[in-house]
Amino acid sequence: MLQHPPSSRPPVLGRVVDRQTRCVHYRTELDIVAIRFACCGEYYPCHRCHSEVAGHESAQWPIDARSTRAVLCGACGTELAIAEYLEAAECPSCASRFNPGCALHAHLYFEVDPSSREGVDSDGEPVVTTVSAASSPTVPSSST
Numbered sequence: 542m543l544q545h546p547p548s549s550r551p552p553v554l555g556r557v558v559d560r561q562t563r564c565v566h567y568r569t570e571l572d573i574v575a576i577r578f579a580c581c582g583e584y585y586p587c588h589r590c591h592s593e594v595a596g597h598e599s600a601q602w603p604i605d606a607r608s609t610r611a612v613l614c615g616a617c618g619t620e621l622a623i624a625e626y627l628e629a630a631e632c633p634s635c636a637s638r639f640n641p642g643c644a645l646h647a648h649l650y651f652e653v654d655p656s657s658r659e660g661v662d663s664d665g666e667p668v669v670t671t672v673s674a675a676s677s678p679t680v681p682s683s684s685t
């Protein structure tokens with residue numbers, strides 16, 4: 542069901558060096574996926590290709606777009622849904638191994654669940670709650 546003819550694969554922009562979407566930045570045996578960027582809808586092999594070639598800021602896919610097909614297996618040309626890719630260690634269609642190191646960069650392409658990012662939100666500003674000054678003893682008299 543997941544099979545697409547190789548001729549239908551979408552174009553991959555950026556500094557691609559071979560047909561399996563490796564680029565000048567990431568070209569190990571495992572670097573075979575390209576990512577469609579949310580900002581322009583185009584496939585690039587990596588975020589560095591995008592920033593060098595696209596000429597605009599990259600945008601991440603929101604959490605609720607996880608069912609969007611935005612990852613291209615360079616080995617067989619199958620487009621995977623984001624959720625599918627994030628859970629897979631290899632291509633479900635051709636069983637090519639994906640680079641496990643890509644998970645470290647997943648936040649550059651896909652918005653990650655805020656609850657799974659511990660300790661990132663604090664800006665280093667200590668939260669000081671001043672309660673004492675606000676408490677005034679004057680209680681509005683209730684009319685009887």
Ligand SMILES: [Zn+2]
Nearest residue numbers: 578580581595
């Ligand atoms: Zn873009």
Ligand SMILES: [Zn+2]
Nearest residue numbers: 564566587590
């Ligand atoms: Zn690249």
Ligand SMILES: [Zn+2]
Nearest residue numbers: 614617632635
């Ligand atoms: Zn594949």
